[in-house]
Amino acid sequence: MLKSLGVKPYVFPMPVLMIATYDEKEQIDVMNMAWGGICAENMVALNIDEDHKTAKNIKLRKAFTLSIADIDHLKEADFFGIASANTMADKFERSHMHAQKSTLVDAPIITEFPLTLECKVKECQNTAYGFRVLGEIVNVLAEESVLDEWGRVDPTKLNAFVFDQFQNGYYAIGEKIGQAWKSGAELMK
Numbered sequence: 701m702l703k704s705l706g707v708k709p710y711v712f713p714m715p716v717l718m719i720a721t722y723d724e725k726e727q728i729d730v731m732n733m734a735w736g737g738i739c740a741e742n743m744v745a746l747n748i749d750e751d752h753k754t755a756k757n758i759k760l761r762k763a764f765t766l767s768i769a770d771i772d773h774l775k776e777a778d779f780f781g782i783a784s785a786n787t788m789a790d791k792f793e794r795s796h797m798h799a800q801k802s803t804l805v806d807a808p809i810i811t812e813f814p815l816t817l818e819c820k821v822k823e824c825q826n827t828a829y830g831f832r833v834l835g836e837i838v839n840v841l842a843e844e845s846v847l848d849e850w851g852r853v854d855p856t857k858l859n860a861f862v863f864d865q866f867q868n869g870y871y872a873i874g875e876k877i878g879q880a881w882k883s884g885a886e887l888m889k
Contacts, residue, residue, distance in 0.1 A: 717736055
């Protein structure tokens with residue numbers, strides 16, 4: 701029997717995404733966010749609070765990088781969601797992570813994360829539902845260690861984790877259990 705739980709933001713899994721930006725002084729900010737994802741072949745949508753330092757940086761620099769957090773850096777990724785760059789000026793330095801400047805967009809690449817999308821801001825939207833950033837993916841960078849023999853990202857090597865909004869937990873992912881557009885093909889007959 702189904703039980704009503706009311707209105708909750710219950711979608712699972714939620715990605716654990718790291719948004720990296722520069723501020724007006726070239727200082728690096730990284731924010732952990734789950735309310736975002738792919739919205740078109742070459743576009744991402746981020747739903748963030750406009751008061752975040754990251755939102756201010758995105759509006760200023762018109763660029764950001766979006767990385768997939770991996771299990772090896774769960775502690776740092778969670779810290780990027782706990783700490784605010786509005787009140788902690790040395791937030792990135794405390795993580796002991798490293799960055800390099802993107803050659804394609806005005807944003808940092810966090811070198812420890814295995815997969816990074818370099819994005820240009822196409823539009824910032826203020827709606828009754830909050831602040832949304834639409835970014836165009838101009839390039840994807842991946843560590844060679846997460847690629848398969850054909851040069852594609854292998855999710856089992858990515859070592860990614862996801863966020864659960866039910867109990868505020870993180871969960872490892874990676875086991876392949878089926879093939880998209882083939883596992884259900886027999887029902888087409």
